[in-house]
Each structure stands twice: as C-alpha cells, then as structure tokens.
Amino acid sequence: MIDRSKDFFGDMNDIIVARRLTKRFGHFTAVDAVDFHIKQGEVLGLLGPNGAGKTTTIKMMTGLLRITSGSVWVKGYEVTKNLNKIKKFIGYMSQKFSLYPLLNAYENIEFCGGVSGVPRKIIKEKKELITKEIPREILTQRVKDIPPGIRQRVALFSCLISDPEIILLDEPTSGVDPEVRREFWAKIYDLKKKGKTILVTTHNLDEAEYADRILIIHKGRIILDGEPSELMRAEKAESMERLFRKAVTGHEAN
Amino acid sequence: MLAVKNLFKAFDSIRAVDGVSFSAQRGKITIIAGADGAGKSTIFKIILGLIKKDRGEIFIDDSPINGNFSRVTDITGYMPERFSLYTDLTVEENMDFFADIQRVETGRKKELKNRLLERTGMLPFRKRRAGALSGGMKQKLALSAILLSSPEVLILDEPTTGVDPLSRIEFFKIMDDLKKEGKTIVMATPYLDEAEKGDFIVFIRKGKNIKQGGIREIKDNFPEKMFRILPAGNIFETLKELNSKKEVRAHFYIRGRYIKCLFSGDSGFLAGIKAKEIREEKPSLEDIYLYYERGVRDD
Numbered sequence: 184m185i186d187r188s189k190d191f192f193g194d195m196n197d198i199i200v201a202r203r204l205t206k207r208f209g210h211f212t213a214v215d216a217v218d219f220h221i222k223q224g225e226v227l228g229l230l231g232p233n234g235a236g237k238t239t240t241i242k243m244m245t246g247l248l249r250i251t252s253g254s255v256w257v258k259g260y261e262v263t264k265n266l267n268k269i270k271k272f273i274g275y276m277s278q279k280f281s282l283y284p285l286l287n288a289y290e291n292i293e294f295c296g297g298v299s300g301v302p303r304k305i306i307k308e309k310k311e312l313i314t315k316e317i318p319r320e321i322l323t324q325r326v327k328d329i330p331p332g333i334r335q336r337v338a339l340f341s342c343l344i345s346d347p348e349i350i351l352l353d354e355p356t357s358g359v360d361p362e363v364r365r366e367f368w369a370k371i372y373d374l375k376k377k378g379k380t381i382l383v384t385t386h387n388l389d390e391a392e393y394a395d396r397i398l399i400i401h402k403g404r405i406i407l408d409g410e411p412s413e414l415m416r417a418e419k420a421e422s423m424e425r426l427f428r429k430a431v432t433g434h435e436a437n
Numbered sequence: 438m439l440a441v442k443n444l445f446k447a448f449d450s451i452r453a454v455d456g457v458s459f460s461a462q463r464g465k466i467t468i469i470a471g472a473d474g475a476g477k478s479t480i481f482k483i484i485l486g487l488i489k490k491d492r493g494e495i496f497i498d499d500s501p502i503n504g505n506f507s508r509v510t511d512i513t514g515y516m517p518e519r520f521s522l523y524t525d526l527t528v529e530e531n532m533d534f535f536a537d538i539q540r541v542e543t544g545r546k547k548e549l550k551n552r553l554l555e556r557t558g559m560l561p562f563r564k565r566r567a568g569a570l571s572g573g574m575k576q577k578l579a580l581s582a583i584l585l586s587s588p589e590v591l592i593l594d595e596p597t598t599g600v601d602p603l604s605r606i607e608f609f610k611i612m613d614d615l616k617k618e619g620k621t622i623v624m625a626t627p628y629l630d631e632a633e634k635g636d637f638i639v640f641i642r643k644g645k646n647i648k649q650g651g652i653r654e655i656k657d658n659f660p661e662k663m664f665r666i667l668p669a670g671n672i673f674e675t676l677k678e679l680n681s682k683k684e685v686r687a688h689f690y691i692r693g694r695y696i697k698c699l700f701s702g703d704s705g706f707l708a709g710i711k712a713k714e715i716r717e718e719k720p721s722l723e724d725i726y727l728y729y730e731r732g733v734r735d736d
Contacts, residue, residue, distance in 0.1 A: 226693075230602070231602075232601045232602060232603040232604070233571050233572065233573065233601035233603075233604075234571070330473060330474060331473055332472070332473065357598075357599060358473075358598055358599065358627070359473070359627070360471070360472030360473050360475075360627040361472065361627065361629055361723050361726055361727060361730075362472060362727065362730060363472070365690065365723075365727060368690075368691070368692075369690065369691075372673075372691045376673050386599075386600070386601055386602055386605075387602075387628060387630065388602050388630070389628075389630030389721075389723075392692055392693050393691075393692050393693055394693060395693060395694060410693070410694065411693055412693070412694075412695075424602075424606060427602055427606075428603075428606055431603060
C-alpha cells in the first residue's frame with residue numbers, strides 16, 4: 184500500500200509524514216522544522232492563530248509551495264520529487280472555498296473535474312448526483328450569488344470529484360451557520376467511514392473536538408499534538424478555549 | 438435599556454423579520470443567534486432607523502421611540518459586519534477621523550483616543566496603516582472607533598466572523614470589561630460556541646424568533662438529556678446500532694471519538710450498547726439551537 188523509500192521516517196499506517204518541514208519567506212520563518220504524521224483514516228484538526236503557518240503547511244503538503252528545507256511524504260512518496268503522483272491522492276479545498284465566482288456551480292464542477300483529469304462521463308454523473316442534493320435553479324446561478332452554506336457544499340463536492348484518498352480542507356466552515364456546520368461534519372465522518380484521511384483547519388475552537396486528533400500550531404511550530412479530550416484532561420483545561428490559550432501563552436513564555 | 442416589540446419587515450414576498458421581540462439589559466450581553474440570512478442584520482438596521490420597519494416599536498428605557506431614531510443613535514455605537522475603516526489612513530488617523538465626525542471635544546480627543554487604543558491593545562500599532570492590519574486588529578480598531586462616542590448601547594453585527602481564535606479570546610475579554618461598566622451589548626453571531634459567553638439569547642430562524650431567554654434558564658429548562666458515548670468498538674457500527682433502535686426518539690451525531698446522543702425519556706436503551714464510557718453532559722447552545730431548529734424546520 185505505502186511505497187516506503189529508504190529515507191522514509193513514518194510507519195505503515197502513516198499516510199502523511201513531515202520531517203523538519205520548513206518554509207522561510209525571506210527572513211521570516213513561517214513553518215519552523217515541524218515533525219508530524221497523519222494516520223490513514225484519521226480526521227486531523229489543525230488549529231492556530233492567523234499567521235501561525237497552517238495554510239503554508241498545507242500548501243507544502245500539496246506541492247503548491249516550494250519547501251525551504253525538510254521533507255514531507257504523501258503515501259510514501261516524497262512530495263517534491265513526485266508532484267504528479269501525489270496530486271492524484273489529494274483533494275484540496277482552499278480558504279474562501281476556491282470557486283470561480285463568475286461561473287455557476289456546474290461550470291465550477293466541470294472545470295475542477297477537468298483539471299483533475301476526471302473522465303467526462305464521470306463528471307456528468309457527478310453533476311447529476313449534486314442535482315439530487317441542491318436544486319438546479321441554484322446550481323445554475325453564478326457562485327458569487329448563492330448562499331455561503333451552499334457555496335461550501337459545492338466547493339467540497341468539487342474537491343471530492345476525483346475521489347481523492349486524502350482531503351485537505353482549509354477553513355471549510357468559516358462564515359457558515361450551525362446547521363451547515365453540523366451537516367458538514369456528518370459528511371466528513373461519511374468520508375472517514377470510507378477510509379479517507381482528512382485534515383481540517385479551523386478558527387472555531389469548539390470544532391476542534393470533532394477531530395480524532397489535533398495539532399495546535401503557533402509561530403510556525405507545533406505546540407500541542409493529541410486527542411482533544413485527552414489533551415484537555417492532561418492540561419487540566421475544561422474547554423478547548425482554555426487549552427488553546429494555555430498552550431499559546433505557555434509557548435510565548437518560553 | 439433597549440427593547441423591540443413585534444418587529445415586522447418584508448422585502449417583497451420575503452418576510453425578513455417576522456414578529457421579533459426582545460429586550461436587552463444594562464450590563465448584559467444579549468446574543469442574536471441565527472443562520473446566514475435569518476434576519477439578524479435587518480433587525481439591527483431597523484433599530485437604528487437604517488431600514489424602515491413595516492410594523493413594531495422600539496423602546497429605550499421602556500418608552501417607545503415613536504419614530505425618533507436619534508434617541509437610539511445618540512446612545513448607540515454600531516459596528517456593522519463590514520466596518521468601513523480608511524485603509525490608507527493609520528490607526529491613529531482613523532481614530533481622529535471618527536472622533537471628529539462623532540464631535541468629540543478637541544481637548545478630550547487625544548486622551549480618549551489613547552485610552553481606547555490602550556484598552557483594545559491597539560496602542561502599539563497606532564502608526565500602522567489600517568489596510569495592513571490583520572482581521573482581528575481591524576475589528577479592535579473598529580470597536581475603538583465606536584467607543585469614541587462613549588455609547589451606552591453597543592450593537593455589534595458578527596464582530597468575530599473571520600477573526601482568529603486568539604483575537605476572539607481578547608475580544609471577549611474587552612466585552613467583559615464593557616459589561617462591567619454597565620454597557621448594554623447586543624451582538625449577532627452565527628457561532629453558538631461564542632454565544633455561550635452571553636447572558637441572554639434570541640434564536641432567530643427565517644425572521645422568526647424560535648426561542649429566547651436567559652442562557653442559563655434555557656439550559657436548565659431544556660427538555661432533553663444529552664449523553665456522550667465512547668464506543669468500545671467501531672464508532673460507525675455503534676452509531677448504526679443506535680440508529681436501528683426505532684422505538685427510541687433520539688438524535689445522534691459523531692463528535693471526535695464520541696457519539697453524542699440527545700433524547701427525552703428513559704435512557705434504558707443505552708444499556709445494551711458496548712461502550713467504554715457513557716456520561717451525561719450538559720448540551721451546548723449549538724445542540725439546543727439545532728433542537729429547536731429541527732422542531733420548526735418543516736414549517
């Protein structure tokens with residue numbers, strides 16, 4: 184299943200492994216020699232203040248951003264050397280849902296499927312599939328005119344069109360309301376059930392508890408890694424907010 | 438302090454605000470919670486006289502304003518969802534501008550400006566252009582600007598949307614201080630975990646008030662029980678098993694490694710479930726909102 188090259192550090196269950204992964208922009212170190220691994224089938228929450236390095240980390244995992252030093256492996260393939268291979272494994276939904284605002288939902292799905300190399304026949308099937316979920320009148324409107332909750336569903340749908348094994352979602356729930364958020368997480372668990380590996384970044388600390396495991400990242404470093412309720416217990420924090428505050432202020436004091 | 442009674446507003450055939458009443462007290466945070474498009478912003482704009490209402494009345498200290506919206510605006514600081522800061526001006530220049538349009542006396546201006554920037558933690562950034570501020574800092578500058586008129590009432594429309602967790606924590610610390618000073622704070626939010634920090638809550642759905650009251654009372658009087666189950670085996674199998682119990686009217690969802698279970702009546706059906714841990718816990722405001730929302734969804 185996993186092609187282990189000889190310099191691969193993770194174990195068999197790790198679908199993603201980062202080793203001293205670093206990104207510098209000029210003198211600014213956005214991601215500072217982080218080590219982490221993501222297990223196959225895991226729902227991982229990536230949390231941190233703005234500018235902590237969350238998006239930069241994701242972009243390095245997808246090959247969208249050049250790595251300054253260190254490495255990241257996706258299914259055993261080192262990203263920088265295997266860009267075309269790893270692209271097939273990954274579905275990425277960037278912040279603000281990355282849809283083309285002047286195209287309608289169908290056009291966005293077609294485009295997204297097209298660039299991911301999904302056969303026309305399947306794209307057509309997928310379009311029929313989404314029409315069962317969302318009315319056609321809405322899907323034919325320009326994406327910028329449809330409500331954020333539906334926009335988010337269309338973006339997720341587009342991201343999943345190539346049936347990727349690894350799904351990276353950058354702030355997928357920002358600006359959406361409680362019903363949509365709850366449905367969104369139900370969908371995430373459906374994907375997990377199918378064995379997908381999912382990484383989600385969020386600004387909503389309360390959502391972190393949906394993850395099997397969280398990484399809190401601050402100033403380019405991982406300052407906490409674990410299962411949310413165990414971390415709260417270990418750090419004697421009664422809420423995720425307390426845990427977060429404790430971790431971040433503790434890190435700053437050091 | 439501020440109250441509305443039976444507010445109605447329709448835009449053509451859409452009933453944007455459909456009979457909303459609530460009152461906001463001094464020294465308390467009143468949360469207006471609801472989905473996007475539920476009517477939260479419209480309610481605020483009606484209160485401020487920016488949108489004409491079809492029916493209903495607004496009260497200040499129990500007396501109807503009778504169309505005299507300056508009674509509201511004279512004592513209110515309003516922060517719309519997108520507060521217009523001048524991106525080419527510095528933090529300090531923005532404050533000067535807002536102080537001038539709010540007619541802050543020249544003698545007091547400097548002291549007041551510095552005091553407000555200090556309290557919101559923006560003083561170190563006073564020379565920075567507003568356009569170069571992060572989302573959280575912009576929000577703090579906007580808050581500083583509306584505090585220049587020393588308002589008694591603060592109306593804040595989704596002040597934390599798109600703001601990162603650290604800035605949110607800081608923002609609510611400031612809210613706590615303002616509360617202690619006796620300000621009346623009315624805040625719209627789609628995030629119910631944040632709503633937990635309020636004192637009163639009004640749940641709005643499609644322009645209608647579906648539930649309201651003191652947050653503690655709503656929680657204490659909530660008719661259903663909430664359990665948290667840590668399955669012994671595969672979580673999806675356990676969920677399937679729970680869902681197959683047709684006789685049980687309960688609502689289940691997965692949250693991390695737990696199954697959350699909301700139901701009324703006897704908890705006997707949980708006895709046969711293979712679990713490492715079953716624990717009763719207090720439902721969150723999100724659980725409560727979604728419960729009432731499910732109740733009216735098919736209207």
